[in-house]
Amino acid sequence: MNDEPTPAQSPLGRASAYADQYDPGLLFPLPRAPKRAEIGITASVPFLGADLWTAYELSWLNPRGKPQVAIAHIMVPAESTHIVESKSFKLYLNSFNNSRFEHADAVRDTIRADVSAAVWQGGPVRSTVGVRLVEPALFETEQVQPLEGLLLDRLDVECTAYQPEPDLLRAAQGEAPVTEVLVSHLLKSNCLVTGQPDWGSVQIRYTGPQIDQEGLLRYIVSFRHHNEFHEQCVERIYMDIMARCRPARLSVYARYTRRGGLDINPWRASHPQLPPPNVRTARQ
Secondary structure (H helix, E strand, C coil), rough: CCCCHHHCCCCCCCCCCCCCCCHHHHCCECHHHHHHCCCCCCCCCCCCCEEEEEEEEEEEEEECCCEEEEEEEEEEECCCCCEECHHHHHHHHHHCCCEEECCHHHHHHHHHHHHHHHHHHCCCCCCCEEEEEHHHHHHHHCCEECCCEHHHHCCCCCCCCCCEEEEEECCCCCCCEEEEEEEEEEEEEEEECCCCCEEEEEEHHHHHCCCCCCHHHHHHHCCCCECHHHHHHHHHHHHHHHHHHHHCCCEEEEEEEECCCCEEEEECCCCCCCCCCCCCCCCC
């Protein structure tokens, strides 16, 4: 019998009391496997990657009770067995607000340990969660920059599909392969539980048969009424492009606008490479 928690059991869409003391039990892990099974992933994961989180509302007390603030960059490996539901993560971070820590490093280490335990759920830890805190003295180093790539949104296309339609994807099989980086700001999906809109920009980097750009843009737009978490949408896009266009190399990276002081930016790739820098776009 499967006793894994489900999205419907998460804090999403429910009134929540805010804890005033540190409480790692607020983290609500959700298994990746059920949604991956829907897109044909039932054994080993056929990609590398990570979920890049940015937490803008992190505060705690120093030993003398004085509030401290920082921005947290968190990297959750894609091979982890679970994700952390975003509202529970916000509630967890808010539990730091009136808790005393010796220094910022203690806060960083605590977040790393708690999130690592949540996303591996007691199983073997094959890769650790990365956490980096940016304190106020370094706030000016936080950049804003657009995603690199050729903008698909320039194309004047007719869009009629608003649920994911992989049949829109096609590529010039049999012709010489190309290497391209394509970007769209028209990605929109909805929260799996609440139905609230999630807005994002997506970057597709590939080498292989040239992908039809109009079809790709219409495919991205087709997520407009689709209900899935950010991580699941990016994995669906990756798997659909890989199946329909058969690139030799592929990476899909989406940056979603923040909600509740958090943004989640999933990245999936076919080959080992450095993860993209966790740098926000203008909409974030």
